[in-house]
Amino acid sequence: MxxxxxxxxxxxxxxxxxxxxxxxxxxxxxxxxxxxxxxxxxxxxxxxxxxxxxxxxxxxxxxxxxxxxxxxxxxxxxxxxxxxxxxxxxxxxxxxxxxxxxxxxxxxxxxxxxxxxxxxxxxxxxxxxxxxxxxxxxxFDTAVNTALDAIDKIRDTADSHDRIFFIEVMGRDSGYIAMQSGISGGAESILIPEERQTIDDVVSVLKAGFDRKKSSSIVIVAEGDEEGHAAEVADKIKATIDVPVDIRVTNLGHIQRGGSxxxxxxxxxxxxxxxxxxxxxxxxxxxxxxxxxxxxxxxxxxxxxxxxxxxxxxxxxxxxxxx
Amino acid sequence: MxxxxxxxxxxxxxxxxxxxxxxxxxxxxxxxxxxxxxxxxxxxxxxxxxxxxxxxxxxxxxxxxxxxxxxxxxxxxxxxxxxxxxxxxxxxxxxxxxxxxxxxxxxxxxxxxxxxxxxxxxxxxxxxxxxxxxxxxxxFDTAVNTALDAIDKIRDTADSHDRIFFIEVMGRDSGYIAMQSGISGGAESILIPEERQTIDDVVSVLKAGFDRKKSSSIVIVAEGDEEGHAAEVADKIKATIDVPVDIRVTNLGHIQRGGSxxxxxxxxxxxxxxxxxxxxxxxxxxxxxxxxxxxxxxxxxxxxxxxxxxxxxxxxxxxxxxx
Amino acid sequence: MxxxxxxxxxxxxxxxxxxxxxxxxxxxxxxxxxxxxxxxxxxxxxxxxxxxxxxxxxxxxxxxxxxxxxxxxxxxxxxxxxxxxxxxxxxxxxxxxxxxxxxxxxxxxxxxxxxxxxxxxxxxxxxxxxxxxxxxxxxFDTAVNTALDAIDKIRDTADSHDRIFFIEVMGRDSGYIAMQSGISGGAESILIPEERQTIDDVVSVLKAGFDRKKSSSIVIVAEGDEEGHAAEVADKIKATIDVPVDIRVTNLGHIQRGGSxxxxxxxxxxxxxxxxxxxxxxxxxxxxxxxxxxxxxxxxxxxxxxxxxxxxxxxxxxxxxxx
Amino acid sequence: MxxxxxxxxxxxxxxxxxxxxxxxxxxxxxxxxxxxxxxxxxxxxxxxxxxxxxxxxxxxxxxxxxxxxxxxxxxxxxxxxxxxxxxxxxxxxxxxxxxxxxxxxxxxxxxxxxxxxxxxxxxxxxxxxxxxxxxxxxxFDTAVNTALDAIDKIRDTADSHDRIFFIEVMGRDSGYIAMQSGISGGAESILIPEERQTIDDVVSVLKAGFDRKKSSSIVIVAEGDEEGHAAEVADKIKATIDVPVDIRVTNLGHIQRGGSxxxxxxxxxxxxxxxxxxxxxxxxxxxxxxxxxxxxxxxxxxxxxxxxxxxxxxxxxxxxxxx
Known part of the structure; x- marks a missing residue:
C-alpha cells in the first residue's frame, strides 16, 4: 500500500x-x-x-x-x-x-x-x-457536554420561574445523548427510543415532584422518541394533567454538532x-x-x-x- | 428610611x-x-x-x-x-x-x-x-455571548456542509441581541425590528455570496422581526430563489436567559x-x-x-x- | 444498617x-x-x-x-x-x-x-x-478539560509569537493529567513521572521541530516529573541548546481543581x-x-x-x- | 492612497x-x-x-x-x-x-x-x-473574562478548604484587569499599581473577614503592584499576622492572552x-x-x-x- x-x-x-x-x-x-x-x-x-x-x-x-x-x-x-x-x-x-x-x-x-x-x-x-x-x-462526548451546558443554563431560568422545561436533544434512533445529558443535568425524566416510557410515566414523576414541593423540573426528550418531539410530549402532558406551573419547550438543535x-x-x-x-x-x-x-x-x-x-x-x- | x-x-x-x-x-x-x-x-x-x-x-x-x-x-x-x-x-x-x-x-x-x-x-x-x-x-452582555457561542458552533457545521443557517435569537421588540451577536459572529445578514429589511435585501446578499463562491452563510433573525420568525424568513427565501445549498433553521431559545x-x-x-x-x-x-x-x-x-x-x-x- | x-x-x-x-x-x-x-x-x-x-x-x-x-x-x-x-x-x-x-x-x-x-x-x-x-x-476528566482549555489559549499566543511554552500541570505522582491534556492539546513533548524521559530526549524533539520550520511548540510537564518543575526543565533546555525562539514557562495551578x-x-x-x-x-x-x-x-x-x-x-x- | x-x-x-x-x-x-x-x-x-x-x-x-x-x-x-x-x-x-x-x-x-x-x-x-x-x-474584555473564569474555579476550591488565595493577574503598569476581574469575582481585596494599598490595609480587610466567620477569601494582585508579586504579598501578610487558615498563591499567567x-x-x-x-x-x-x-x-x-x-x-x- x-x-x-x-x-x-x-x-x-x-x-x-x-x-x-x-x-x-x-x-x-x-x-x-x-x-x-x-x-x-x-x-x-x-x-x-x-x-x-x-x-x-x-x-x-x-x-x-x-x-x-x-x-x-x-x-x-x-x-x-x-x-x-x-x-x-x-x-x-x-x-x-x-x-x-x-x-x-x-x-x-x-x-x-x-x-x-x-x-x-x-x-x-x-x-x-x-x-x-x-x-x-x-x-459524542462533546455533544453531551454541549447539551449539558445548555441544560445547566435552562435550569437557571427554570428555577427562577418555577417552570417545567421540555428539552429536545439530538438522537434520531438513539437515546445516548438524551440519557447522558439528562443524568448529568439532573433531569426528572428522560424519554428515549430504546425504552418504552409512556406519558403516564412522565406524569407520575412530575406529580411526585409537585408533591415534594419541587417547583421546577426538566424533562429531556430524544429527537427520535416514540412519543414524539418535545413539543408533542409537552402537549400530551398538558392534555393529561392540570400542571400548576408554566411549561416551556426548547429544542437544542444544531449547536450540538459544533464546537471545539x-x-x-x-x-x-x-x-x-x-x-x-x-x-x-x-x-x-x-x-x-x-x-x-x-x-x-x-x-x-x-x-x-x-x-x-x-x-x-x-x-x-x-x-x-x-x- | x-x-x-x-x-x-x-x-x-x-x-x-x-x-x-x-x-x-x-x-x-x-x-x-x-x-x-x-x-x-x-x-x-x-x-x-x-x-x-x-x-x-x-x-x-x-x-x-x-x-x-x-x-x-x-x-x-x-x-x-x-x-x-x-x-x-x-x-x-x-x-x-x-x-x-x-x-x-x-x-x-x-x-x-x-x-x-x-x-x-x-x-x-x-x-x-x-x-x-x-x-x-x-x-444583555451575557445573552449576546451565549448567542455568539452558539453561532460559533453552528458555523462549524455550516462550513463543513456548505449550508445556509437561519438562526433566531431573542428580542421581541428589540434587535440588540441580533445585531451584536450577528456582527461578532460574522453573519451575512441580520434582520431586526428596528430596521426595515426586505426578503429581497437578504436574497441579494446571499446571491452576492454565491457569486463570491461563499458556500456557507449565517442569517440572524431577531424574534420580533417584521418578516416573521426564522423559519418563515427561510421559507420566503426558498420561495424566492433557487438556493444551490442546503438551508437549516435553528432557534436558540431559552439558553439565552441563563448561565453565569x-x-x-x-x-x-x-x-x-x-x-x-x-x-x-x-x-x-x-x-x-x-x-x-x-x-x-x-x-x-x-x-x-x-x-x-x-x-x-x-x-x-x-x-x-x-x- | x-x-x-x-x-x-x-x-x-x-x-x-x-x-x-x-x-x-x-x-x-x-x-x-x-x-x-x-x-x-x-x-x-x-x-x-x-x-x-x-x-x-x-x-x-x-x-x-x-x-x-x-x-x-x-x-x-x-x-x-x-x-x-x-x-x-x-x-x-x-x-x-x-x-x-x-x-x-x-x-x-x-x-x-x-x-x-x-x-x-x-x-x-x-x-x-x-x-x-x-x-x-x-x-479527572474535568481537570483534563480545564488544562486543555488553558493549553488551547496558550497555543494562540505561542503561535503568534513563535515561542516554546513549558506548561506545568498537576500530578505529584501521576502523569495522567499531563498525558491526556498533552495529547489532546497537540503538545510536542510530555514529561511524566511514570516514564523516564531525559532532557536530551526533549531537546531532540524540539530540534526536529525547528528543522521542520515549526516555530512554536508546547511541552507539558507533570508536577512530579523527575526532571523537576517546568521552570527547571526549561532552564536545563536553555543550558543545553541554543534555542532560536523565545521560551516561556507557565504553571496552570489551582484552576485545575475547580469548575463545574x-x-x-x-x-x-x-x-x-x-x-x-x-x-x-x-x-x-x-x-x-x-x-x-x-x-x-x-x-x-x-x-x-x-x-x-x-x-x-x-x-x-x-x-x-x-x- | x-x-x-x-x-x-x-x-x-x-x-x-x-x-x-x-x-x-x-x-x-x-x-x-x-x-x-x-x-x-x-x-x-x-x-x-x-x-x-x-x-x-x-x-x-x-x-x-x-x-x-x-x-x-x-x-x-x-x-x-x-x-x-x-x-x-x-x-x-x-x-x-x-x-x-x-x-x-x-x-x-x-x-x-x-x-x-x-x-x-x-x-x-x-x-x-x-x-x-x-x-x-x-x-481587555476577553482577558478579564478569562481571569474571572479562573477566579470562579479557584473560589470552588477556596471555599471547600477554607483558604485564602492570592491570585496574580496581568497588568505591568495598569490595574484594569485586576480591578474588573476582582470586582466581578467578588474578591476581598484588590491590589493595583494606581492605588496605594499597604499590607496593613489588606490585613485589616482579612481580619474583618475572619471576625465575620468568613472562612475563605480571594485577594487579586496586579502584576505591577508596588507591594510586589502575589507570592511576595502573601509572604508579607504571613509575616504580619497569624492567619488561622491556609494560604495559597497562584499566577494566572499566559492564559490571559489567548482564547476566542x-x-x-x-x-x-x-x-x-x-x-x-x-x-x-x-x-x-x-x-x-x-x-x-x-x-x-x-x-x-x-x-x-x-x-x-x-x-x-x-x-x-x-x-x-x-x-
Whole structure:
C-alpha cells in the first residue's frame, strides 16, 4: 500500500479533524503518501482529491467541523456513481481508504468494497453514539457536554420561574445523548427510543415532584422518541394533567454538532484514526475501528450497521433513583 | 428610611443576583435593614418577604437566574392586588423598594408609586437591552455571548456542509441581541425590528455570496422581526430563489436567559444595584438607575417605558461592509 | 444498617458534589437516614455531623468543590483522634460510612476500620487519577478539560509569537493529567513521572521541530516529573541548546481543581456514589468502589493505596507519532 | 492612497484578528489594495509583506492570537532598521499603514512617521487597557473574562478548604484587569499599581473577614503592584499576622492572552479596525483610533503613550462596599 486517502461523510462531528490529523500523521509516519477527498463520496466521484502533508493537519486538533467537508451523495448510491468514484481513485493511484462517518457512510463503504475491493477501514464519526462495535463514537462526548451546558443554563431560568422545561436533544434512533445529558443535568425524566416510557410515566414523576414541593423540573426528550418531539410530549402532558406551573419547550438543535472537541473526543478520535490507519496497513478491510473496554478492535462494516448497540439500562435505573 | 426591600420581576436575566447582592450589601453598609420579596409582585401581595443579611447574598455573584425568583403577576394589575401588596409592605415596615426588571416591572412600579408613594428605584434587568435610560441592561452582555457561542458552533457545521443557517435569537421588540451577536459572529445578514429589511435585501446578499463562491452563510433573525420568525424568513427565501445549498433553521431559545454572568454584566449589575440603593437614600423615587456614557443617571419610570432606545445605525453600516 | 454518614477528604475534585448527591439520594431511596460530616476527619472528631435530606443535595450536581468541605486532619493520624471520631459517630448512631477522597483518605479509613470495624466504603475522588481499582477518578476528566482549555489559549499566543511554552500541570505522582491534556492539546513533548524521559530526549524533539520550520511548540510537564518543575526543565533546555525562539514557562495551578464538572465526571461520580452506597448495604466494607471496563467493582482500601496504576503506554507511543 | 498595509506588534491580544479583518474588508470596500506585514516591524524590515483579499480574513473573527504574527524588533529601534523598513514599504508601493498594538508599537510608529511621513493610524491592541485615548483596548474584555473564569474555579476550591488565595493577574503598569476581574469575582481585596494599598490595609480587610466567620477569601494582585508579586504579598501578610487558615498563591499567567474573543472584543475590534482605515482615508495620520463614550475619536500617538489613563475610582469604592 502506497497511497491512502481519507474522507469524512454524513453529519459532521467534533473530533473529525483530530481523527483526520491522526490518519495523516500516522500514514506519513509509516512512509505512505496521504490524500484527502473533499466532501465525501461526492468528492470521490468528482476527483476532488488533494495531497496532505504534516503541515496540512497542523493546528486543527482543536477545531470543530471537518476540514475535508462533508456531504450526502445521491449519485454514490448508483452503480454508475460508484464506478466514477473508483475510476477517480485509480487515476490518483489511491490503494487504501479511511472513511470517517456513521451508518450511511459505512453502508456505502461496504457496497463499494464489495464491488471494487479497495481496502477500506472506517472510523466511527457521529455524535449519536449509535454504532455497534465501539463504546463511544467521535463527537459524542462533546455533544453531551454541549447539551449539558445548555441544560445547566435552562435550569437557571427554570428555577427562577418555577417552570417545567421540555428539552429536545439530538438522537434520531438513539437515546445516548438524551440519557447522558439528562443524568448529568439532573433531569426528572428522560424519554428515549430504546425504552418504552409512556406519558403516564412522565406524569407520575412530575406529580411526585409537585408533591415534594419541587417547583421546577426538566424533562429531556430524544429527537427520535416514540412519543414524539418535545413539543408533542409537552402537549400530551398538558392534555393529561392540570400542571400548576408554566411549561416551556426548547429544542437544542444544531449547536450540538459544533464546537471545539473535548479532551476525551480528541484522544478517542486520535486513537481511532491511528487505529484505522494501522489496521489498513495490517490487512484489515471492510471493517470499522472501534474501542471497546479500552481495547482497539475491528468490526465488519456489516455488523456496525445491522447490529443494535444496547443502552446501559443500569444508568436508567440510576436516573430514577437520583432524581 | 430604615427598611428597604428588593425584588426581581419579569423574565430573569444573568446578573440579577449580582445586582441583588449589591443592593443588600450597599443597604447594610448604610445601616439599613434589608429584605427580599420572593417572586416579585406576587410575593409582595402574599407577604412573602424575608430578611437578608450579608451572608444571604454570599457566593451568588457568579450565578445565573435570581435567588429571589421571578414571576408575572396578574393580580398586581388590579387595584385590589396592589392594595394588598401595599398592606404587606406596611406590615413589614418596608419604606423603600428596589425593583429589578424590565418594561412590565416598571409599568407596575410607576402605578404603584403613584397610588401609594413608597419610594421606589428600579434597576434595568432584561437581556433584551430595550430600556430607555441606560446604555446596557443587566444580562444583555451575557445573552449576546451565549448567542455568539452558539453561532460559533453552528458555523462549524455550516462550513463543513456548505449550508445556509437561519438562526433566531431573542428580542421581541428589540434587535440588540441580533445585531451584536450577528456582527461578532460574522453573519451575512441580520434582520431586526428596528430596521426595515426586505426578503429581497437578504436574497441579494446571499446571491452576492454565491457569486463570491461563499458556500456557507449565517442569517440572524431577531424574534420580533417584521418578516416573521426564522423559519418563515427561510421559507420566503426558498420561495424566492433557487438556493444551490442546503438551508437549516435553528432557534436558540431559552439558553439565552441563563448561565453565569460575564464580567461586564457582574460589574454593571453591581453598579446599578448600588446606584439604585444610593439613589433611594438620596431621595430618588419613581425612577430607574441607568449608566449612560459610564455615568450613573436616573430616568423617570415613565420615560423608560415610553421612550424608544435607538439602535446604533453605524453598527449596521459596519456589518454590511465587513460581511 | 440505619444511619450512614458521607464525607469528603483531601484535595477537592469537581464531581464530589454529584457523588454526595448520589450517596444521599441512594440512601434515602433504600430507607436509610443520611448524614454529612463537615470537613472530613476533622469534622468527625469534632462531631460536626448534620442530617441530609433530598433537598439538601438539590441543585448541586453542577457545582465544583464540595458542600461538605474538606480538610486534612493531623489529629486523625493519632489513636486518640480516631477514638474521638469513633465516639462521635457512636453518639450520632452512625453505623456506616462513605468516604470520598484519595490516597490519604483511604489510608486513614483503613486504619479506622481495622480499629473500630465501622463498615466503610470509599469513592475515588481526586483529580490525579492515581488510584488503583478504578479506570478513572472523580474530577479527572474535568481537570483534563480545564488544562486543555488553558493549553488551547496558550497555543494562540505561542503561535503568534513563535515561542516554546513549558506548561506545568498537576500530578505529584501521576502523569495522567499531563498525558491526556498533552495529547489532546497537540503538545510536542510530555514529561511524566511514570516514564523516564531525559532532557536530551526533549531537546531532540524540539530540534526536529525547528528543522521542520515549526516555530512554536508546547511541552507539558507533570508536577512530579523527575526532571523537576517546568521552570527547571526549561532552564536545563536553555543550558543545553541554543534555542532560536523565545521560551516561556507557565504553571496552570489551582484552576485545575475547580469548575463545574463535565458530563463524564457527573455520571461517573453518580455511579460511584450510588455504587458505594449499595455496596455498603450489601455488606462491602474496607473497600473502594471503582469502575473498570464499565463494570462496578470493589477493591480493598489496602490495594488502592499500595498497588500502582499503570499508565497506558500505547497513548505515549501515539503521542510521539502524532506530534 | 492606493495600497495600505496592516500589521500587529507587541503582545498579542484576542480580537486582533477581528481587527485585521475589519481593516482588510474595509480597505477592499473602498477600492484599496490591502497587504499584511508578517511579524510587525521585523517583517517590515525584511519585506515580509503579503497581499490580502477578502478570503484571507475569512473565518478568523473568532480566533485568538494574530494571523499576521507579532514580534518585538530591536532593529527597528535603530535609524538603519527603520530606513530598511521604509525602503521595503516603498518597494511594495505601500502608501498607508495601520498599526495594531500598544505603547511600544505606537512609540515606534511615531518615530517612523516623523522620519518618513508615511500616513499611519493605530488601533489599540493590548489586553492591559492602559492606553490613553480609548475607553477600552482590544483584548481587555476577553482577558478579564478569562481571569474571572479562573477566579470562579479557584473560589470552588477556596471555599471547600477554607483558604485564602492570592491570585496574580496581568497588568505591568495598569490595574484594569485586576480591578474588573476582582470586582466581578467578588474578591476581598484588590491590589493595583494606581492605588496605594499597604499590607496593613489588606490585613485589616482579612481580619474583618475572619471576625465575620468568613472562612475563605480571594485577594487579586496586579502584576505591577508596588507591594510586589502575589507570592511576595502573601509572604508579607504571613509575616504580619497569624492567619488561622491556609494560604495559597497562584499566577494566572499566559492564559490571559489567548482564547476566542468575547462579543464585546469582536465588535470593538471591528469598529477600531474600520475606524482606523476610514481615518487613514480621511487624512488622519500619526494618531490612534479609539472609542470614548461610544464615539470614534483619534488621538495623536504622542498623547496615547505619554498621557496616563485614570482608573475609575468609583469602582474601587464600590469594591470596598460589596466585599
Amino acid at each position: 502506497k497511497r491512502v486517502a481519507v474522507f469524512t461523510s454524513g453529519g459532521d462531528a467534533p473530533g473529525m479533524n483530530a481523527c483526520i490529523r491522526a490518519v495523516v500523521r500516522g500514514g506519513l509516519h509509516y512512509g505512505l503518501e496521504m490524500f484527502g477527498i473533499i466532501r465525501g463520496y461526492n468528492g470521490m466521484i468528482k476527483g476532488d482529491i488533494i495531497p496532505l502533508n504534516s503541515q496540512s493537519v497542523s493546528n486543527i486538533v482543536q477545531r470543530g467541523g471537518t476540514i475535508l467537508k462533508s456531504a450526502r451523495s445521491k449519485e454514490f448510491m448508483t452503480p454508475e456513481g460508484r464506478k466514477k468514484g473508483y475510476d477517480q481513485l485509480k487515476a490518483h493511484g489511491i490503494d487504501g481508504l479511511i472513511a470517517i462517518g456513521g451508518n450511511g457512510t459505512f453502508t456505502g463503504a461496504e457496497i463499494f468494497f464489495n464491488e471494487f475491493q479497495i481496502p477500506t477501514v472506517g472510523a466511527p464519526g457521529t455524535i449519536d453514539n449509535d454504532l455497534y462495535g465501539t463504546d463511544y463514537t467521535i463527537g 472537541p473535548t479532551a476525551y473526543d480528541r484522544i478517542l478520535s486520535s486513537r481511532l484514526g491511528l487505529g484505522a490507519l494501522e489496521g489498513l496497513l495490517n490487512g484489515q478491510k471492510n471493517v470499522m475501528a472501534g474501542i471497546v473496554n479500552d481495547e482497539l478492535i475491528y468490526t465488519p462494516f456489516h455488523d456496525t450497521i445491522t447490529k443494535k448497540k444496547l443502552i446501559n439500562s443500569d444508568l436508567l435505573r440510576m436516573a430514577s433513583i437520583l432524581r | 430604615k427598611r428597604v426591600a428588593v425584588f426581581t420581576s419579569g423574565g430573569d436575566a444573568p446578573g440579577m443576583n449580582a445586582c441583588i447582592r449589591a443592593v443588600v450589601r450597599g443597604g447594610l453598609h448604610y445601616g439599613l435593614e434589608m429584605f427580599g420579596i420572593i417572586r416579585g409582585y406576587n410575593g409582595m401581595i402574599k407577604g412573602d418577604i424575608i430578611p437578608l443579611n450579608s451572608q444571604s447574598v454570599s457566593n451568588i455573584v457568579q450565578r445565573g437566574g435570581t435567588i429571589l425568583k421571578s414571576a408575572r403577576s396578574k393580580e398586581f394589575m388590579t387595584p385590589e392586588g396592589r392594595k394588598k401588596g401595599y398592606d404587606q409592605l406596611k406590615a413589614h415596615g418596608i419604606d423603600g423598594l428596589i425593583a429589578i426588571g424590565g418594561n412590565g416591572t416598571f409599568t407596575g412600579a410607576e402605578i404603584f408609586f403613584n397610588e401609594f408613594q413608597i419610594p421606589t428605584v428600579g434597576a434595568p434587568g432584561t437581556i433584551d437591552n430595550d430600556l430607555y435610560g441606560t446604555d446596557y441592561t443587566i444580562g 454572568p460575564t464580567a461586564y454584566d457582574r460589574i454593571l449589575s453591581s453598579r446599578l444595584g448600588l446606584g439604585a440603593l444610593e439613589g433611594l437614600l438620596n431621595g430618588q423615587k419613581n425612577v430607574m438607575a441607568g449608566i449612560v456614557n459610564d455615568e450613573l443617571i436616573y430616568t423617570p419610570f415613565h420615560d423608560t417605558i415610553t421612550k424608544k432606545k435607538l439602535i446604533n445605525s453605524d453598527l449596521l453600516r459596519m456589518a454590511s461592509i465587513l460581511r | 440505619k444511619r450512614v454518614a458521607v464525607f469528603t477528604s483531601g484535595g477537592d475534585a469537581p464531581g464530589m458534589n454529584a457523588c454526595i448527591r448520589a450517596v444521599v439520594r441512594g440512601g434515602l431511596h433504600y430507607g436509610l437516614e443520611m448524614f454529612g460530616i463537615i470537613r472530613g476527619y476533622n469534622g468527625m472528631i469534632k462531631g460536626d455531623i448534620i442530617p441530609l435530606n433530598s433537598q439538601s443535595v438539590s441543585n448541586i450536581v453542577q457545582r465544583g468543590g464540595t458542600i461538605l468541605k474538606s480538610a486534612r486532619s493531623k489529629e486523625f493520624m493519632t489513636p486518640e483522634g480516631r477514638k474521638k471520631g469513633y465516639d462521635q459517630l457512636k453518639a450520632h448512631g452512625i453505623d456506616g460510612l462513605i468516604a470520598i477522597g484519595g490516597n490519604g483518605t483511604f489510608t486513614g479509613a483503613e486504619i479506622f476500620f481495622n480499629e473500630f470495624q465501622i463498615p466503610t466504603v470509599g469513592a475515588p475522588g481526586t483529580i490525579d487519577n492515581d488510584l488503583y481499582g478504578t479506570d478513572y477518578t472523580i474530577g 464538572p463535565t458530563a463524564y465526571d457527573r455520571i461517573l461520580s453518580s455511579r460511584l456514589g450510588l455504587g458505594a452506597l449499595e455496596g455498603l448495604l450489601n455488606g462491602q466494607k474496607n473497600v473502594m468502589a471503582g469502575i473498570v471496563n464499565d463494570e462496578l467493582i470493589y477493591t480493598p482500601f489496602h490495594d488502592t493505596i499500595t498497588k500502582k496504576k499503570l499508565i497506558n503506554s500505547d497513548l505515549l507511543r501515539m503521542a510521539s507519532i502524532l506530534r | 492606493k495600497r495600505v498595509a496592516v500589521f500587529t506588534s507587541g503582545g498579542d491580544a484576542p480580537g486582533m484578528n477581528a481587527c485585521i479583518r475589519a481593516v482588510v474588508r474595509g480597505g477592499l470596500h473602498y477600492g484599496l489594495e490591502m497587504f499584511g506585514i508578517i511579524r510587525g516591524y521585523n517583517g517590515m524590515i525584511k519585506g515580509d509583506i503579503i497581499p490580502l483579499n477578502s478570503q484571507s480574513v475569512s473565518n478568523i473573527v473568532q480566533r485568538g492570537g494574530t494571523i499576521l504574527k507579532s514580534a518585538r524588533s530591536k532593529e527597528f529601534m535603530t535609524p538603519e532598521g527603520r530606513k530598511k523598513g521604509y525602503d521595503q514599504l516603498k518597494a511594495h508601493g505601500i502608501d498607508g499603514l495601520i498599526a495594531i498594538g500598544g505603547n511600544g508599537t505606537f512609540t515606534g510608529a511615531e518615530i517612523f512617521f516623523n522620519e518618513f511621513q508615511i500616513p499611519t493610524v493605530g488601533a489599540p491592541g493590548t489586553i492591559d487597557n492602559d492606553l490613553y485615548g480609548t475607553d477600552y483596548t482590544i483584548g 474573543p468575547t462579543a464585546y472584543d469582536r465588535i470593538l475590534s471591528s469598529r477600531l479596525g474600520l475606524g482606523a482605515l476610514e481615518g487613514l482615508l480621511n487624512g488622519q495620520k500619526n494618531v490612534m483610533a479609539g472609542i470614548v463614550n461610544d464615539e470614534l475619536i483619534y488621538t495623536p500617538f504622542h498623547d496615547t503613550i505619554t498621557k496616563k489613563k485614570l482608573i475609575n475610582s468609583d469602582l474601587l469604592r464600590m469594591a470596598s462596599i460589596l466585599r
